[in-house]
Amino acid sequence: MDSSTLFFLIIALIAGGLSGAALNTWLQARKSKKYVSTQEASVLIERIEKVFxxxxxxxxxxxxxxxxxxxxxxxxxxxxxxxxxxxxxxxxxxxxxxxxxxxxxxxxxxxxxxxxxxxxxxxxxxxxxxxxxxxxxxxxxxxxxxxxxxxxxxxxxxxxxxxxxxxxxxxxxxxxxxxxxxxxxxxxxxxxxxxxxxxxxxEFSHYRTLEAEIDSLDGRKE
Structure with missing residues (x-):
């Protein structure tokens, strides 16, 4: 194998490797696009009021x-x-x-x-x-x-x-x-x-008696 043929083979291998890498990167990018989700949020202020x-x-x-x-x-x-x-x-x-x-x-x-x-x-x-x-x-x-x-x-x-x-x-x-x-x-x-x-x-000046009833599992009041 002469030098020119060897040089051409090396160039072909490098070009093929670069093409393969580029193709793989493109395929991965295309594949990843299927799983990319975009989230947007909009906050709107309806009104602001002064309160005390x-x-x-x-x-x-x-x-x-x-x-x-x-x-x-x-x-x-x-x-x-x-x-x-x-x-x-x-x-x-x-x-x-x-x-x-x-x-x-x-x-x-x-x-x-x-x-x-x-x-x-x-x-x-x-x-x-x-x-x-x-x-x-x-x-x-x-x-x-x-x-x-x-x-x-x-x-x-x-x-x-x-x-x-x-x-x-x-x-x-x-x-x-x-x-x-x-x-x-x-x-x-x-x-x-x-x-x-x-x-x-x-109406709001006295305590209120707390009344609590517990529901049992069978629905009766305890």
């Missing part, structure tokens, strides 16, 4: 919610679906001072409150987990079912929070804050609330 809301109490709740739906098919088959939902929530109760009405008499270091809002739930942060989900042949869970279940569970959580001692604790806290703040500035507070407002606030 103050949290005075927070509570942690756990709710066990049993859901069952029976569907009678042609009066022959009772097709049912059910689920056990355990909901945990952090509830913040306080006051929206934007709803308070007051005035200051001329020349006096005094604040007269004409209307004081009732305590309310300012925020509720919930976490739901579904257990023991059972579905029938035709009566199956749809996305609307989950939405309705979560809305009902959240509504129940709101009601239980307002029936607890959180509003009363918030009421005591806000009175302490207002009168101590006024005293530190040598101001006085005078409450001139209408009867309806007094009656509304009185």
């Amino acid at each position: 809301k103050v949290v005075m109490a927070e509570g942690y709740f756990t709710e066990i919610y049993n859901y069952q739906n029976d569907k009678n098919i042609w009066n022959l088959i009772n097709d049912k679906k059910k689920a056990l939902i355990i909901a945990k929530a952090k509830v913040l109760v306080g006051y929206d001072f934007g709803k308070m009405k007051f005035h200051r008499p001329d020349g006096e270091r005094k604040l007269v409150i004409d209307f004081f809002p009732a305590p309310e739930i300012l925020s509720i942060d919930t976490d739901y987990k579904f257990y023991d989900i059972e579905q029938g042949w035709l009566n199956r869970f749809q996305s609307d079912d989950y939405t309705a279940i979560l809305n009902e569970a959240k509504q129940t959580m709101n009601e239980k929070a307002m029936e607890s001692d959180l509003p009363r604790i918030a009421g005591n806290q806000v009175q302490l804050m207002i009168f101590q703040l006024a005293a530190s500035m040598n101001w006085s507070i005078e409450m001139k609330l209408p009867d309806g407002n007094v009656a509304l606030l009185r």
Whole structure:
């Protein structure tokens, strides 16, 4: 084999190797494109509002919610679906001072409150987990079912929070804050609330007896 033939063979081998490497890279890139996913997120701010809301109490709740739906098919088959939902929530109760009405008499270091809002739930942060989900042949869970279940569970959580001692604790806290703040500035507070407002606030001024019932496994109350 002469030198020119050997040189040509070396060039051919190098070119073939480079072509093979390029082909392999192209195939790998094409193959990887099949598994590339693009994620995009858009955050839209609808509006921004100035608020004067103050949290005075927070509570942690756990709710066990049993859901069952029976569907009678042609009066022959009772097709049912059910689920056990355990909901945990952090509830913040306080006051929206934007709803308070007051005035200051001329020349006096005094604040007269004409209307004081009732305590309310300012925020509720919930976490739901579904257990023991059972579905029938035709009566199956749809996305609307989950939405309705979560809305009902959240509504129940709101009601239980307002029936607890959180509003009363918030009421005591806000009175302490207002009168101590006024005293530190040598101001006085005078409450001139209408009867309806007094009656509304009185509902949140006493402890509520906690009543709890435990469902046994056979469905009876213990």
